[in-house]
Amino acid sequence: MKPLDTRNSPYMYVHEEVHPVTPWEQFRQVVARTFKGELFVGLWIVFREMIKKDSCATIQYPLEKIAMSPRYRAIHKLLVLVESGNERCIGCGLCEKICIANCIRMDTKLGEDGRKKVSEYTINFGRCIFCGYCAEVCPELAIVHGGEYENASEQRAHFALKEDMLTPLETFRANKQREYDGFGALSKEADQWVTKTPLAY
Amino acid sequence: MSSEMAYVIETLVKALVIIALFSALAGFATYVERKILAFMQRRLGPMMVGPYGLLQLVADMIKLFTKEDVVPKNVVKPIFLIAPLIAAISAMTALSAVPLFPEFTLFGHTVRPILADVGVGVLFVMGVASVSMYAPLLAGMSSSNKWGLLASARAVVQLLSFEVVSGFALLAPIMIIGSLSLIDINNYQIGGVAEWIIWKQPLAFVLFVIAIFAETNRTPFDLLEHETEITAGYGTEYSGMRWGMFFIGEYANMFTASFLVSLIFLGGFNPMWFIPGALAIILKVCFLIFFFMWVRAAWPHIRPDQLMWLCWKVLMPLALLNILITGIVLL
Numbered sequence: 001m002k003p004l005d006t007r008n009s010p011y012m013y014v015h016e017e018v019h020p021v022t023p024w025e026q027f028r029q030v031v032a033r034t035f036k037g038e039l040f041v042g043l044w045i046v047f048r049e050m051i052k053k054d055s056c057a058t059i060q061y062p063l064e065k066i067a068m069s070p071r072y073r074a075i076h077k078l079l080v081l082v083e084s085g086n087e088r089c090i091g092c093g094l095c096e097k098i099c100i101a102n103c104i105r106m107d108t109k110l111g112e113d114g115r116k117k118v119s120e121y122t123i124n125f126g127r128c129i130f131c132g133y134c135a136e137v138c139p140e141l142a143i144v145h146g147g148e149y150e151n152a153s154e155q156r157a158h159f160a161l162k163e164d165m166l167t168p169l170e171t172f173r174a175n176k177q178r179e180y181d182g183f184g185a186l187s188k189e190a191d192q193w194v195t196k197t198p199l200a201y
Numbered sequence: 202m203s204s205e206m207a208y209v210i211e212t213l214v215k216a217l218v219i220i221a222l223f224s225a226l227a228g229f230a231t232y233v234e235r236k237i238l239a240f241m242q243r244r245l246g247p248m249m250v251g252p253y254g255l256l257q258l259v260a261d262m263i264k265l266f267t268k269e270d271v272v273p274k275n276v277v278k279p280i281f282l283i284a285p286l287i288a289a290i291s292a293m294t295a296l297s298a299v300p301l302f303p304e305f306t307l308f309g310h311t312v313r314p315i316l317a318d319v320g321v322g323v324l325f326v327m328g329v330a331s332v333s334m335y336a337p338l339l340a341g342m343s344s345s346n347k348w349g350l351l352a353s354a355r356a357v358v359q360l361l362s363f364e365v366v367s368g369f370a371l372l373a374p375i376m377i378i379g380s381l382s383l384i385d386i387n388n389y390q391i392g393g394v395a396e397w398i399i400w401k402q403p404l405a406f407v408l409f410v411i412a413i414f415a416e417t418n419r420t421p422f423d424l425l426e427h428e429t430e431i432t433a434g435y436g437t438e439y440s441g442m443r444w445g446m447f448f449i450g451e452y453a454n455m456f457t458a459s460f461l462v463s464l465i466f467l468g469g470f471n472p473m474w475f476i477p478g479a480l481a482i483i484l485k486v487c488f489l490i491f492f493f494m495w496v497r498a499a500w501p502h503i504r505p506d507q508l509m510w511l512c513w514k515v516l517m518p519l520a521l522l523n524i525l526i527t528g529i530v531l532l
Contacts, residue, residue: 030515042499046241058245 288450352434
């Protein structure tokens with residue numbers, strides 16, 4: 001096999017140091033490195049960081065937390081309709097289908113009013129990989145990702161039921177359900193992209 | 202009270218003060234080191250226990266004292282148990298011949314803050330401080346652990362390397378002063394900053410500082426407990442207070458080394474400008490301890506072969522050259 005640099009290949013040596021060969025060259029390298037003062041540059045840099053104000057990067061976690069981006073994908077939320085307070089979920093089952101970790105399960109039934117009702121909706125957060133496909137596929141913007149990331153628990157069942165993810169009715173009545181601008185939500189200029197559905201196929 | 206009785210009591214009090222003070226200082230230095238390293242690496246360091254984490258020291262003490270004293274299977278038990286004592290005892294013994302402060306008068310009685318004013322102070326301190334290298338050597342060899350064994354092999358390498366350099370480096374200033382007593386060395390530098398030996402022997406100063414970094418096992422030369430290479434080195438099998446004694450020994454050695462450098466090269470406890478002597482030496486020692494930690498934050502480790510190369514091929518010839526030039530100038 002030909003040596004690497006003569007082969008017709010896109011790979012090349014980026015950083016090729018010239019190593020000293022003769023003892024005299026070695027000696028010169030040692031002397032140059034000794035008097036170059038690089039060690040003192042290192043000392044100065046750490047000292048500068050020590051005396052610089054507000055250079056500390058630590059977040060004292062349980063006491064202070066960073067603001068999560070709205071696009072952060074943590075524990076899911078099930079939203080409700082603003083006008084009526086009904087659940088947005090229509091039980092189409094797309095999230096269950098698309099879930100690559102196979103962690104979403106839902107049961108549906110026909111309600112008294114003739115509408116499809118979601119009777120059970122669970123997400124197994126032990127399996128969920130928080131990929132966001134469910135929020136992306138949801139046609140009703142019913143399931144979205146929230147910013148709640150402190151989901152350590154003693155019980156596997158915690159956080160996994162529909163009631164835990166659904167906006168509670170009191171929150172909704174107090175007008176506290178925030179229309180969601182995070183993952184799975186419509187973009188700000190979504191209205192511009194709406195076109196009439198061609199009905200005459 | 203007879204003068205002998207007073208002498209005995211005074212010596213006992215001094216010994217107790219040295220042991221208590223430097224054990225406490227060693228503990229406090231760990232806190233200071235963690236804080237300084239943290240600030241240099243843009244962290245906060247211990248913050249949870251007490252204000253600014255000051256009581257972290259207490260928490261660590263409680264942990265060390267209450268931890269189980271594990272003696273693993275297959276170790277050479279007597280040596281395994283005695284090795285940490287060597288670290289602590291030799292470090293404290295080295296401090297006994299170091300004049301810590303200038304003389305002061307307490308209740309009409311002149312106190313000399315040195316436990317034993319031996320005539321060959323430098324020799325004694327350097328010798329006993331080197332004995333502390335037996336602690337990692339014996340600990341590593343007896344603990345039936347491959348990392349420990351590697352660490353003790355490295356201890357030998359390190360001892361052979363730095364001992365030559367520190368000895369030769371100290372020879373030149375001793376030739377100028379003509380005495381091995383640390384008090385004589387200190388008194389030689391009376392008369393302000395211009396009289397410090399560092400100005401006459403800058404090369405010896407640099408060589409000696411490098412050598413004490415190796416002697417006290419501090420980064421760049423902390424080969425004995427390189428986490429990335431040999432886990433915790435000689436301390437791998439130790440737990441609880443026995444491990445803590447290695448720590449106390451290491452930090453007490455740092456203080457001894459800082460006092461030595463201050464006394465021999467940086468004017469000792471002579472008054473500096475308007476600063477009184479006692480405060481002057483405290484400031485110098487504090488700076489040197491800070492320098493130890495500063496270097497640890499800034500510089501990488503080196504390999505054992507690099508340490509040997511540095512000590513035998515670079516520093517020792519330089520030290521010999523320094524002695525030669527000093528001798529010629531003195532003639």
